[in-house]
Amino acid sequence: MSRSCLAVILAAGDSTRMKSSMSKVLHPVASRPMIAHVMAAVASAGMTDAALVVGRDAERVAKAGSIDGISVQAFTQTERLGTGHAVLAAREAIAKGYDDILVAYGDVPLITATPFAAAREKLAEGADIVVIGFHTANPTGYGRLLVKDGELVAIREEKDATDEERKVTWCNSGLMAINGAKALSLLDSIGNNNAKGEYYLTDLVEIARAAGGKVVAVDAPEEELTGCNNRAELAYIESLWQKRRRHELMISGVSMIAPETVFLAYDTEIGQDALIEPNVVFGPGAKIDSGAVIHAFSHIEGAHVAAGASVGPFARLRPGADLSEGSKVGNFCEVKNAKVGEGAKVNHLTYVGDAVVGAHANLGAGTITCNYDGVNKHETRIGENAFVGSNSSLVAPVSIGDGAYIASGSVITEDVPANALAFGRARQETKPDRAAVIRERALALKKSRQKS
Template sequence: MSRSCLAVILAAGDSTRMKSSMSKVLHPIGGRPMIAHVMAAVAKAGVSDAALVVGRDAEAVAKAGMVAGIEPKTFLQTERLGTGHAVLAAKEAIAGGYDDILIGYGDVPLITPQTFSAAREKLAEGADVVVIGFHTDRPFGYGRLLVEDGELVAIREEKDATDEERKVTWCNSGLMAVDGRKALSLLQQIGNKNVKGEYYLTDLVEIARSGGGKVVAVDAPEAELAGCNNRAELAALERVWQERRRHELMVSGVSMIAPETVFLSYDTEIGQDALIEPNVVFGPGVTVEGGAVIHAFSHIEGAYVSAGATIGPFARLRPGADLAAGSKVGNFCEVKNAKVGEGAKVNHLTYIGDASVGAHSNIGAGTITCNYDGVNKHVTEIGSNAFIGSNSSLVAPVSIGDGAYIASGSVITENVPPEALAFGRARQEVKPERAKVIRERALALKAAKKAQK
C-alpha cells in the first residue's frame, strides 16, 4: 500500500498470571519473544512506524521489538486504566499524520500480516474504524460483533447481551484499525463512565457511528488471535505455531517422518528434499540445505548443514558448526564453532570444537579436540584426507597436515606434517603370565576380606 501506517502495540501488562520474573511479551514462541512475532507481522503488513506502549521491563521489550527494520518508539504507561487509556499513551505518535493506525497486542504472537492488511484495505475503502473479529463455537465471555447491513453497529459484552445476542458467534479480538486522520479525535472522546472507571477501546464503535462514521469488521481465524496469560496458554500457542511452521515446510518439499515430534525456531530454514527424522530440535540460527538428512534425536542450533550432509542420530550441533556438502556427523557427536569439510566423516562419540576438518578426512570414534585450557579457547586444524585414529586427543593449538595419519589412542600436542604418521602414546609392553599373578592376588585379597566378616 502507498498509504502510511503506524502500529500501536500494547505491551505494558503486569503479567501477574504468567507468574514470571520477566514481562509476558518477552516469553518465546518458536525461540522468539512474542512481541517480536507481532512486530514482524505488522512490518510485513506495510507498517512504516511503530509505537510500543510499555510498562514492566520496558527497555528489554523495546529491544525485542526491534525487528524487520522497524525501530519502534516507546511510550511508558504508568497507570492501568483500560485499553483506550493505553493506546492514548502513544498520543504523540498517533498525532503524526498517518493514513492508517493499527492497534495490536504484544501477547498475540500468531497474528499474520494478512489479517492486518485486510483491516487496512477496509480503511482504504472508506471505513473509519475496523474491528478484527473471529468466529468460534465457544463464544462465552467474548464481546459479540453485531452487524447490520454490512456495518458493525455494536460490540456487546457478555454480561450486557440479550439471549438472542449471546447466540452470535462472531466475537471481538480486541485488535483494530483506525483512520489515522480521525484516530486522535475518536480516542480522546472515550470516557470512563462505567463500573470499573476505565477507558475501553471498544467504545470507538459507538463514538465513530455517532459522528456519522463507518465502522466495519473483518474476520480472522480464531487460533491466530489467541492471547497468552499463563504458562498453559503459552504452551498452547507454541503448539499451534509449531504445527503451522511444520506444515509450511512440508508443503515446500521437506519430509518429516513424525512432524509432531520436530520442534522448529522462527528462523529455521530447511531445503527441498531434506529428511527430518523423529525427535529433532532446531534452535535459532539453523539452515539445512536440500537433500540433507537429520536423523532422530538430534539437537541443532546456530549451524549450517549443506546439501547431502548427514547428521545423527543423537548428534548435537552447536553455534558455529558448518558442515559442507556430503559430510557426516554421526551418533553421539558434538560439533561447536567448527567447519567439517566436504565428504568428511565424524562418525561417533566425538567432540569437534573450535576446529576445521578438511575434505574427506575421517575422525575416529572417541576423538576429542582439546580446545580449552581453562581460560582461553584454541584452534585445531585438520587437513584434507587425514585419518584420525579412534580415542585420540588433539591438544590445541595444533595442526594436522593433509593426508596425515594419527595412530589410535594418541595424545597429539605438536603439529603433524602432511602425509606423516604420528604416535602420541607409550610403547606397548607384554608381561607373560603377569595377568594370572594379578588375578590370583586379587582373589586372595577378596577371600581375606570375606573371612574377616
C-alpha cells in the first residue's frame, strides 16, 4: 500500500504465568522467538517501521524483534497500566505522522500478514478504528464484538454482557488499527475510571464513535490469533505452527510418511519430491533439495542436502554440512562443517567434521576425522574416488589423495598421495594357546574377589 504505517508491538508483559527466567516473547516457536514471528508477519504486510514496547529483558527482546526489512525503535514501559498506556509508551514514534497505526502483540506468533492488510484497507476506506476479531465455538471469557449496520458499536466484556450478547461468537482479539492522523488524540482520550484504574485500548471504540468517527471490525482465523500465557499454550501453539507448515510443504510436493512426527524450523526449506520419513527433526538453516531422502530419526540443522542425496536413518547433520547430489550419509553418522562430494558415501557409525570429501569417495564404517587437538580445529581433505577402510582415524590436518586406499583400522597422521595404499596400524601377532592362559588368570582373579 502507498499509505505509511507504524506497527506498535506490545511486548512488555511480565509473563509470570510462564514461570520462566526470561520474557515470554523470547520463548521459541519453530526455533524462533515468538516476537520474531510477529515481526515477520508485519514485514510481510509491507510495513517497514515498528515501535516495540518492551519491559522485562528489554535489550534481548529488542534484538530478537529486529529482523531484515523492518526499522525497529524500542520503547520501555516502566509501569503496567493497561493496553492503552502501553501503546502510548511509543508516543514519540506515533507522533511522526504515519497514515496508519497498527497495534499487535508479541505473544501471538501464528499471525500472518492477511489480517493486518484487511485492517489497513478499512482505514484507507475511511475508518478511524478497525478491530480485528475472530469467530469461535467457545467464546467464554472473550469480549464480544457488537455490530450494527456494518459498524462496530461496542466491545462488550463477558461480565458486562447480557444473556443475548453472550450468544455472540465474534470476539475481540486485541489487535487494532487506528487512523494515524487521529491516533494520539484518541489515545489521550482514554481514561482510567474503572476498577483497576487502567487505560484500556478497547475504549477507543466508544471514544471514536462519540467523536463521529467510523469504527468497523474485520475477521481473522481463530488459530492465527492464538495467544500464549503458559507452557501448555506454548506447546499448543507449536503444534498448530507445525501442522500448518507441514501442510504447506506437502501441498507443494513434499512427501511425509508420518507428518505428525516431523518437526520443522521456521526457515526449513524442502524441495518438491523430497521424501521425509518419520521422526525427523529440522533445526534452523536446513535446506533439502528436490528428490532427496531423509530417513527416519535424523536430525538436521544448518545443513544443505542436494538433489538425490540420502541421509540416515539415525543421522545427524550439524551446521556447515553440505551434501552434494547423489551422496549418502548412512545410519548413526554425524557430519559437521564438511563438504561431501557428488556420489560420495559416508557409511554407518562415521564422524566427518571440518572436512572435504571428494566425489565418489567411500568412507567405511567407524571412520573418524580427528579434527580437534584440544585447542584448534583442523581440516581433513579426502580426494575423489578415495577409499577409507572401516575403523580408520584420520588425524587432521591431513590429506588423502585422489584414488588413494586406506587400509582398515589405520591411524593416518601424514598425507597420502593419489592412488597410494596406506597402512597405519601395528602388524598382527598370534600367540598360540595364550587365550587359555589369559582366561584362567581372569577366572582366578574373579574367584578370589568373590571370596573376599
